[in-house]
Amino acid sequence: MTKTEEIVTSLLKAHEEKKQLSSLDTEGYSTEEALYEVQDEFIQRWSGDEADPVKGYKISLTNKGLQKVFHTDAPVYGTLTDQTVLKDGVLSKREFFDPLVEAELMFIIREDIPPSANSAEILENSLIAPGFEIPDCRIADWFPKISIGELIADNAVTGKVVVGEPIKVTPAIPLDNLSVKVYHDGEEVAEGPSAYVLDNPLNAVVWLKEMLASQGKSLKKGMTISSGTFFSPFPLEVGKYRAAFDHFGEVEFEVVN
Template sequence: MSIVDQLYAAYHGGPALSRVEVGAGSLEQAYQLQRQVVEEEDKLGNPLAGYKISLTSGETQDLFGANEPLYGALLQDSIANNVVEINAFNEPLIEVELMFLIDRQIDPDDDETTILEKTRIAPGIEIPDSRYEDWFPKLALNQIVMDRAVAGKVVVGEAQEGLTKAELNDLTVHVSLDQQLLVTGNSNDVMGNPLNAVKWLIDALARNNQRLEAGMVVSSGTFMLPKPLEKGLYQADFERIGQVQVEVV
């Protein structure tokens, strides 16, 4: 069975892959395999819905021995409502991020002001998960890429429009679990500013003849080191942006 078939099967309830199943020698080959997985999902009515950006902080890059971020495809069923079942995952984590909602196609030469004019920004929660066993923080970079940058689910809060890059700088988020403070994070950990991460994604996609289309969602990078997902009510309060919740049952 090919690595694409194994990843596809694992995503649909099949056995998790062993980390010895490599499947690609370079990141370029890994991105090609990721696209093959997305194409297989699209055939069954689970189309591409956007992208997530991973390894956007020095700390997370150090965990995996990376020197730049990675991106992965979000599928239609990656977009969750405010209740998720923990048993639907393999080995899930939790992160909090800003979600960029793409209202108009973004071109590779768009500047930062134009990008912001074409998007709305929402508070978000991401639940990373992998189709590999015992994956965090042990996967090779090519495995992360093949596995859609360990895309699990994202929860998107109410979006705002008209925000500037300066308003995204030095944003604090307070994350609680069952009303108890879990962690505090800051947007400066996302490549200095989440808009920088989105611009990186636009350029990276362009190198692979892809772009951000209207209707897509971009999960722009975590404000915190990921923590294991537990049952309970998570709430993320983003300074100047808003609040988002997810209940894990």
């Protein structure tokens, strides 16, 4: 068994047994490209016989402060599947390992986006929805202690994303100057600006497009892109969550035991 197979097997076992790992041994993976190959192998094995399991991507570490915490100077991405993309509903906290809460804009890709596309073309070919991301990790006591290698290998700590109602966006909407407020059981618990996301969430999607192109991948019609949190994440608790975004309306979900 190769080292990649060992890492993927341990992650699959953690999912199956709902038991966190103490760590992942990513020593020897000298490039991010090699770590993303681990992530790809995990997604393929986790999804079984599904021909094309990739339903989108989530972008992490889109803030300089969070990058500093994880000792990197760039974002990373995780892969979304049918198991991770939700429209709404009730979630059980028992589904997760050690979940956090983030509020993000979700880009819904309307047409295939070529590697040469600029930001205006990406915007033209996208809808945008209000959303939540629930990062989660298979490694115990992970935030903010795991290595960047562990982060990427564990699918960039993908848990779930909750996607609200998308709308068509025009350049007149100031994506670099929006805000969100998050409520838990009616009490405001977080707020933040869109500038927290690489100065503009659209910049994060441009970064993703370029990163994927370097790996022979691309943004395809129907994909959901979780573009990055408006604030530092906080622990998920039982109760009702609601996020209210400028221009994009609200999205909500509930967590039960």
